[in-house]
Amino acid sequence: MSMKNLPASPAPRESLQRQETEYVYLVPEMEGTPETSLRDYFRIIWRRRWLVLAPLCLLLPLVVLNLSVQKPVYQATATLLIENTNPRIVPIQEVSAPDRSPNFYQTQYEMIRSRSIAEQVVDAFQLDKRPPVQDSALVRFMRSVNRFPSRMLTKMLNLLKPAPPPEQPAPSSRGERRGNDPAEVHRQNVITQFQGAILIEPRKETKLVDISLRGSRPREITAMVNMIAEIYVRQNLENKLAETKKAIDWLTKEGEQLQEKVHQAEMELQSFREQNKFVSLDLGERQNIVLQNLGDLNASYMDTKAQRVELQTRINELRRLSAQDITMIESFPGVLENSLIQSLKNRYIDLKRQYVNLSKRYKEKHPKMVQLRSEMQEVERTIDREVQKIVNSLETEYRSLLAKERAFAGALNAQKNETLNLNKDVITYNTLKRNVETYRELYQAISTRLAETKLTEALATNNVKIVERAVVPAWPLPSRKGAKLLLAIVAGLGLGIGLALLSEHLDTRRFKAADEAEQYLDLPLLGIVPRYKLPHRHEPGIIMLQDPRSIAAEAYRTIRTWIQLSTQTPAQTLLVTSAIPDEGKTTTSANLAVAFAQLGQRVLIMDADLRFPSLHHLFDVPNSTGLTDILVQGRDWREVVQETDLPNLRILPSGVEPPNPTELLSTRRMHSLLAQLKEAFDLVLIDSPVTLSIPDVAILAPRVDGVVLVHYPIKGDKAAVLTAKRLLERAQARLLGIIFNNVQQHESTFYSSYTGGYHNRYAYVPTPAPQDEEPVRHPPETRVDPVPAEADPFPALAPGIPCKIGETVRSGELVCTVHEILWQQQIGTHRADYGFAFLLLDLTLTNEAEDPYLFDPEQTAIYVEEQSTYGKALASLILVNGIEGEVTPQEPHIARCDPITATLEQGFEREEIEGHHTRSGLLVYQVPEETSSFTFAYESEEVQIIIPLTKRTGTTRY
Numbered sequence: 001m002s003m004k005n006l007p008a009s010p011a012p013r014e015s016l017q018r019q020e021t022e023y024v025y026l027v028p029e030m031e032g033t034p035e036t037s038l039r040d041y042f043r044i045i046w047r048r049r050w051l052v053l054a055p056l057c058l059l060l061p062l063v064v065l066n067l068s069v070q071k072p073v074y075q076a077t078a079t080l081l082i083e084n085t086n087p088r089i090v091p092i093q094e095v096s097a098p099d100r101s102p103n104f105y106q107t108q109y110e111m112i113r114s115r116s117i118a119e120q121v122v123d124a125f126q127l128d129k130r131p132p133v134q135d136s137a138l139v140r141f142m143r144s145v146n147r148f149p150s151r152m153l154t155k156m157l158n159l160l161k162p163a164p165p166p167e168q169p170a171p172s173s174r175g176e177r178r179g180n181d182p183a184e185v186h187r188q189n190v191i192t193q194f195q196g197a198i199l200i201e202p203r204k205e206t207k208l209v210d211i212s213l214r215g216s217r218p219r220e221i222t223a224m225v226n227m228i229a230e231i232y233v234r235q236n237l238e239n240k241l242a243e244t245k246k247a248i249d250w251l252t253k254e255g256e257q258l259q260e261k262v263h264q265a266e267m268e269l270q271s272f273r274e275q276n277k278f279v280s281l282d283l284g285e286r287q288n289i290v291l292q293n294l295g296d297l298n299a300s301y302m303d304t305k306a307q308r309v310e311l312q313t314r315i316n317e318l319r320r321l322s323a324q325d326i327t328m329i330e331s332f333p334g335v336l337e338n339s340l341i342q343s344l345k346n347r348y349i350d351l352k353r354q355y356v357n358l359s360k361r362y363k364e365k366h367p368k369m370v371q372l373r374s375e376m377q378e379v380e381r382t383i384d385r386e387v388q389k390i391v392n393s394l395e396t397e398y399r400s401l402l403a404k405e406r407a408f409a410g411a412l413n414a415q416k417n418e419t420l421n422l423n424k425d426v427i428t429y430n431t432l433k434r435n436v437e438t439y440r441e442l443y444q445a446i447s448t449r450l451a452e453t454k455l456t457e458a459l460a461t462n463n464v465k466i467v468e469r470a471v472v473p474a475w476p477l478p479s480r481k482g483a484k485l486l487l488a489i490v491a492g493l494g495l496g497i498g499l500a501l502l503s504e505h506l507d508t509r510r511f512k513a514a515d516e517a518e519q520y521l522d523l524p525l526l527g528i529v530p531r532y533k534l535p536h537r538h539e540p541g542i543i544m545l546q547d548p549r550s551i552a553a554e555a556y557r558t559i560r561t562w563i564q565l566s567t568q569t570p571a572q573t574l575l576v577t578s579a580i581p582d583e584g585k586t587t588t589s590a591n592l593a594v595a596f597a598q599l600g601q602r603v604l605i606m607d608a609d610l611r612f613p614s615l616h617h618l619f620d621v622p623n624s625t626g627l628t629d630i631l632v633q634g635r636d637w638r639e640v641v642q643e644t645d646l647p648n649l650r651i652l653p654s655g656v657e658p659p660n661p662t663e664l665l666s667t668r669r670m671h672s673l674l675a676q677l678k679e680a681f682d683l684v685l686i687d688s689p690v691t692l693s694i695p696d697v698a699i700l701a702p703r704v705d706g707v708v709l710v711h712y713p714i715k716g717d718k719a720a721v722l723t724a725k726r727l728l729e730r731a732q733a734r735l736l737g738i739i740f741n742n743v744q745q746h747e748s749t750f751y752s753s754y755t756g757g758y759h760n761r762y763a764y765v766p767t768p769a770p771q772d773e774e775p776v777r778h779p780p781e782t783r784v785d786p787v788p789a790e791a792d793p794f795p796a797l798a799p800g801i802p803c804k805i806g807e808t809v810r811s812g813e814l815v816c817t818v819h820e821i822l823w824q825q826q827i828g829t830h831r832a833d834y835g836f837a838f839l840l841l842d843l844t845l846t847n848e849a850e851d852p853y854l855f856d857p858e859q860t861a862i863y864v865e866e867q868s869t870y871g872k873a874l875a876s877l878i879l880v881n882g883i884e885g886e887v888t889p890q891e892p893h894i895a896r897c898d899p900i901t902a903t904l905e906q907g908f909e910r911e912e913i914e915g916h917h918t919r920s921g922l923l924v925y926q927v928p929e930e931t932s933s934f935t936f937a938y939e940s941e942e943v944q945i946i947i948p949l950t951k952r953t954g955t956t957r958y
Helices: 038-047 049-068 104-112 115-125 137-160 182-197 218-275 283-324 326-331 339-358 367-459 481-506 514-521 551-565 585-597 615-619 627-633 661-665 668-680 696-703 718-730 745-751 753-757 869-877 899-903
Strands: 022-026 074-082 199-202 208-215 464-468 525-530 573-578 603-607 649-652 683-687 706-711 735-743 801-805 808-811 814-824 836-847 853-855 860-866 879-881 887-889 894-896 911-913 917-928 933-939 944-950
Touching: 038 049, 038 481, 049 481, 074 104, 074 218, 104 199, 104 208, 104 218, 115 182, 115 218, 182 208, 208 218, 218 367, 218 464, 283 367, 339 367, 514 525, 514 718, 514 735, 525 551, 551 585, 551 735, 551 814, 573 585, 573 668, 573 696, 573 718, 585 603, 585 615, 585 649, 585 683, 585 706, 585 735, 603 615, 603 668, 615 649, 627 661, 627 668, 661 696, 668 683, 668 696, 696 718, 706 718, 718 735, 808 944, 814 944, 860 917, 894 917, 899 917, 911 917
Parallel strands: 525 735, 573 683, 573 706, 603 649, 603 683, 706 735
Antiparallel strands: 022 801, 074 208, 074 464, 199 208, 808 814, 814 836, 836 917, 853 911, 860 894, 860 933, 879 887, 933 944
């Protein structure tokens, strides 16, 4: 179908109606690794929903089948009272008392579940001799399925554990060992299974224990539970009585032996008394007398020895003094008491004084001197004789003391020997006596304990008793099918969600976020085109023409805007390519061409994919002649270029497929053709082949002003896109950015915040110029320098800030439509003032009059109607000086059109809009960051347009 058959634009009257307000939520891209929110997890689960549902689809039927074949299960319960102390009937300590350790009750539980009790029950009911139940094949299958996980888990655990030593077959209760007898093996297996079926549940904060069994035969399991309780109580009492009987036997035997030992000890003690004469004398009193005699002898001996030593000392001292000087002996005690010695001493002193006096007058040989010396010598001899008498007297006394000392020493030694012998006898006597007493005490204790034990045996007390016997259950246990189904659903979904998240984590081929793509490729993201369906199956398949109000159409307009802002100078030639085939580069090229043409630019779209051309199918034009005719035959491009339904959009098909496309694109004619087309059109958009495996893009890329990569996340992968980017950079291409194409709407926000508004509809009504008039071509304008490479030239907006867009208002013959609102902190090298941000309005002005209309951006303004709470408080306090000192309140903020508008390629200037023509462009204002609502106003002599715009209050981050 031809493009001319498409529905025309809405009638002027319809376009003048006020459109329903729609909101788009513009959320900024976070720096660094973004945090995964709950909504992101929901998107992952939805995207991999079949993987999430697969475990549920496998598990749920099995559970349903299992519940359908499940038999009713009954439970019989008996209650026991287990005391940790024996009943105390008489104040006697029993032989077997319960253990008071913390593990007492756990030990009793294991004893209830012991193999001996289970064996008795199995033998009593002959469970091992029953034929196996013949279940249906379905039941056997379900049982195999139920047991499969546990068997696999057991096998895996056994592989991790060391191999245990071979076990000997368990002996039967009959005291025989049957080896590998199949019947015995089956019996032991039945006993083991019965052990595992015994349920023991202690009641909290009591000494009661419930013993339960479950099965399909209520009477049988009731009898089994009662038997288990009875056997356990009986065994507990039997064990206690057995221990008591063993104690009685041991006490009796030990009592007889002790009685014999007492008799022997008494006979030995009596013999010792008779031998050592200990019949009537108290051994302790005798020992005291001997010790007292020994002490007296020792004291006498020491006194005599001390006297002798003192006397010997006096004799030696007297001899020493008499040998030195006669006058020195006067201090000796014996000499002082002798009157003769004292008179002789005085006589000697008198003679010595006379001798001294005469020596002064006479010499030594004078008769008087000789006579005096003679008298003095005689006195000395007399004193010596007297002293010698004293010495002789002392020596006689000394000899007497010496003899006395020796006598005491002999008596002392004899007494010591007697004392030592007596001590030995005492030790022997005490030992024999103690043995007698010990054996008597032991015999008495054994006799007493034997009597007590016989008494406790007769009492036969038990610390375990049956409180409640099991009764036959009247109703089966609740099957809890609903809970099991719910558990199966939760388990299946949990496993599926886990697999989905694991698969998402292991999926490293795809980009999971916009910032990841930008960091990985070091390229800006120009936009995301969501997956869409064409409203009509007929040609052309261009969403911008079939449904200009759709989500995808708005996505292409957004991409158009970012392409315009991404270059310093207007890009007149733009090449669109992809890494691999089927990523949507041709569709993207066609829709971008329509988007640029709707701005009033003269656009030519060229199909340079000479190998697989498809652009002519989208625009429904013939491909008989085209680019190959120009490059091969040298035809004029004006003869080959074809028209479309858009008056300012032309198409240059590829033409007949040539045998050498790479060589044709490398010719000078191709280079000359691009130069001619740049002079004739505002924009030449080239649909090129894929980048990988084909060298055509490397030839065309350096000759154009910009290259745009198209990526289909599901079709391509990161490695392919990165390789294509490197090839283009090696070819010195100017890469403008990357476009994500055909993204599912539930994933679009996950990839980028740009698609948050794709779920809304926008009021956009393109008004084409009349077919018979040449569209107005605006001359290229000077643009500002771009932001340095390390900075982000297009900062995102604050989270959760909706902008009221899609407003269409008519005043007179002028119709104004607001398509999009953009917020930026910086445009090129221009940064907004502190506390302010750039507000960019994407407008379309349609002049429905016959005469031209002069539009002046200086007559537009943004009125800030509401500020933050903090701003209101300041506004009520801040005053400005008026005339003659008067003060007036500060006026509301009014933002005039910023001069930066004229530097943008699509920025409005003071210009005329021809009759029945449309002009689209941008207006830039600086408004406070905290602005929550504002109004766009335009006023002239003929026109007055007021459009209220709002955004949700929030903190803007750039």
